[in-house]
Amino acid sequence: MIEWNYHKTGALLTTGLLAGATACHEQPKTPDRPNIVYIMTDDHTAQMMSCYDTRYMETPHLDRIARDGVRFTNSFVANSLSGPSRACMITGKHSCANRFFDNTTCVFDGSQQTFPKLLQRAGYQTALVGKWHLESLPTGFDFWEILPGQGDYYNPDFVTQRNDTVRREGYVTNIITDDAIRWMDQERDPSKPFCLLIHHKAIHRNWMADTCNLALYEDRTFALPENFFDDYEGRPAAAAQEMSIVRDMDMIYDLKMLRPDRETRLKSLYEQFIGRMNPEQRAAWDAFYGPVIEEFYRKNPQGRELAEWKFTRYMRDYMKTVKSLDDNVGRVLDYLEEKGMLDNTLVVYTSDQGFYMGEHGWFDKRFMYEESMHTPLIMRLPKGYAAHGDIPQLVQNIDYAPTFLEMAGVEVPDDMHGESLAPLLRGEQPAEWRDALYYHFYEYPAEHMVKRHYGIRTDRWKLIHFYNDIDVWELYDLAADPAEMHNLYGKPGTEEVTADLKARLQALQEQYGDPVRFGPEHDKDMPR
Structure with missing residues (x-):
């Protein structure tokens, strides 16, 4: 049992x-x-x-x-x-x-x-x-x-x-x-x-909910994740992204705070979405979001208060x-x-x-x-x-x-x-079940601007190589640092585990036929 x-x-x-x-x-x-x-x-x-x-x-x-x-x-x-x-x-x-x-x-x-x-x-x-x-x-x-x-x-x-x-x-x-x-x-x-x-x-x-669920969870608040205000120290690829709730989450497209006198980059796309609604759907939508929009612009939160408001609305x-x-x-x-x-x-x-x-x-x-x-x-x-x-x-x-x-x-x-x-x-x-996984992300430059990278994950360790217009390695001890806040690559005492992971990573690339090669010149092998 x-x-x-x-x-x-x-x-x-x-x-x-x-x-x-x-x-x-x-x-x-x-x-x-x-x-x-x-x-x-x-x-x-x-x-x-x-x-x-x-x-x-x-x-x-x-x-x-x-x-x-x-x-x-x-x-x-x-x-x-x-x-x-x-x-x-x-x-x-x-x-x-x-x-x-x-x-x-x-x-x-x-x-x-x-x-x-x-x-x-x-x-x-x-x-x-x-x-x-x-x-x-x-x-x-x-x-x-x-x-x-x-x-x-x-x-x-x-x-x-x-x-x-x-x-x-x-x-x-x-x-x-x-x-x-x-x-x-x-x-x-x-x-x-x-x-x-x-x-x-x-x-x-x-995240557009069905009209029958619009009023759900409005009494819920949420603690910010401990690393919500991550400064990305030692992780330049993480710092370069465009997927920040504070900086990049759109007030209208994502958070539905539509007002005619407010312009955002994605406003017109959001208007296309709500324009698909029939009169009954739109009436329910406006009945719920109207007071939320009015309260938001009346309070006009700024700084940390705005960050917390955006996180809560998103959740x-x-x-x-x-x-x-x-x-x-x-x-x-x-x-x-x-x-x-x-x-x-x-x-x-x-x-x-x-x-x-x-x-x-x-x-x-x-x-x-x-x-x-x-x-x-x-x-x-x-x-x-x-x-x-x-x-x-x-x-x-x-x-x-x-x-x-x-x-x-x-x-x-x-x-x-x-x-x-x-x-x-x-x-x-x-x-003899596998003891390591291979990963490869290719879409850059593109939406959210996450750098190209590949890597290996074992039960304890993760080694990542960001490449293309950057050449940065990251190493994480998932047992000691599950939130992946501390890049250990190049730190004293990690030489042996790094060498082992690199060897295993290259073996996986050969096994799966991925043409990646270590070094700044390897972008020529990658799809464009």
């Missing part, structure tokens, strides 16, 4: 052992060809899921997946950016191999191998509903309906398989869930196993958007249970990356630092899989594709970079 405890920061821990983990117990037979429901959100960070962290909000339906299944405590992405992360997930390969490096210059090559194509060939029905964000149209799906680009929260457009664009009335998280349930209920072939990808726009910037809006997402995850679970499919379905919930909730003073992602490289990953397992509770091994989003294939009884191609998580889900403890 698993016993759940909370440690002092509120993150959920287990004190029990993974069920069936000992090799001396015979493992139950795994089910044949389970259904797969893969739910992925955008920018949902583990800090804002109560099965990981109870400081901020409750997510009872997501917690239900973790409570009834498994929670990965060391889950990471290979490139913390929406499109590249999705390409890594669907191919099982790092960006250097799937060739989708960034959101600004790349178009996904839909002719390449993906796990939906391999499942489809093996007799699975495959479907995708929601955000795609890979520029080309989806391939390998029997049914798909996607948001163009980032999509809209209110009355969004969808691109259909007929290659036409239709506008749907309502709130995007509800609509995506409606379409996913309708496909399972009315359009799929019930004689075949299926793999359904439910890809939400939520909780992407600019509340983010949480309201999560609330709708959590409710809709509950709808999917309830449908599967009602139809008797839950026990033969792998239900996966994750995000395309983590996100900053004020840590280092930031919002957004991109960096290899923990809050953005780490991503939540919880699963409810089909019958026959013995694992339950926490799984501590280092896993990455390149692992999802081989996992789904193995669980479906499909041979995993040798050229996939990821490792199947199926042994961990069976409750096994593989003796």
Whole structure:
């Protein structure tokens, strides 16, 4: 039996052992060809899921997946950016191999191998509903309906398989869930196993909540993270970003403080978003935000008071958007249970990356630092899989594709970079599981101006190299400095660990075929 405890920061821990983990117990037979429901959100960070962290909000339906299944405590992405992360997930390969490096210059090559194509060939029905964000149209799906680009929260457009664009009335998280349930209920072939990808726009910037949730959490205040006013000493790449809540979070686009006499860089874009609302939606929106706007400009906060106000407004809006997402995850679970499919379905919930909730003073992602490289990953397992509770091994989003294939009884191609998580889900403890992860971020110069960088993360250490128009290394002892505030690179006593990490980093680059070379001249090898 698993016993759940909370440690002092509120993150959920287990004190029990993974069920069936000992090799001396015979493992139950795994089910044949389970259904797969893969739910992925955008920018949902583990800090804002109560099965990981109870400081901020409750997510009872997501917690239900973790409570009834498994929670990965060391889950990471290979490139913390929406499109590249999705390409890594669907191919099982790092960006250097799937060739989708960034959101600004790349178009996904839909002719390449993906796990939906391999499942489809093996007799699975495959479907995708929601955000795609890979520029080309989806391939390998029997049914798909996607948001163009980032999509809209209110009355969004969808691109259909007929290659036409239709506008749907309502709130995007509800609509995506409606379409996913309708496909399972009315359009799929019930004689075949299926793999359904439910890809939400939520909780992407600019965190526009459903009208029914606008008034939630307005009584909540939040302590600033200890490093909210980080001065980035010894970390010039961290200092160069443009994702500061204080400096870069837009008063109108992000925080909705729209007044005709106020101009900001993103005002016109925000006006396009709220212009999509129907009269009832707009009336509810204005009824809520009108008094908030009036109070803000009357008080006219400045300095630290303004910083705290912006952080509070951001947190509340983010949480309201999560609330709708959590409710809709509950709808999917309830449908599967009602139809008797839950026990033969792998239900996966994750995000395309983590996100900053004020840590280092930031919002957004991109960096290899923990809050953005780490991503939540919880699963409810089909019958026959013995694992339950926490799984501590280092896993990455390149692992999802081989996992789904193995669980479906499909041979995993040798050229996939990821490792199947199926042994961990069976409750096994593989003796030779990976002990290091590789990361590479390419999108610079671009929005938020995070420098290009690559690096290696082990259970204790992280080594990062920022390059292109900068040549800076950073080394962190995650055990002693989990907030990554103290760059140890070049400090006396770190020579041995640095040399070892550099050797291991280069070995990973060679393993994955990444053409990076150490030194200032290596930018010539990188995609532009």
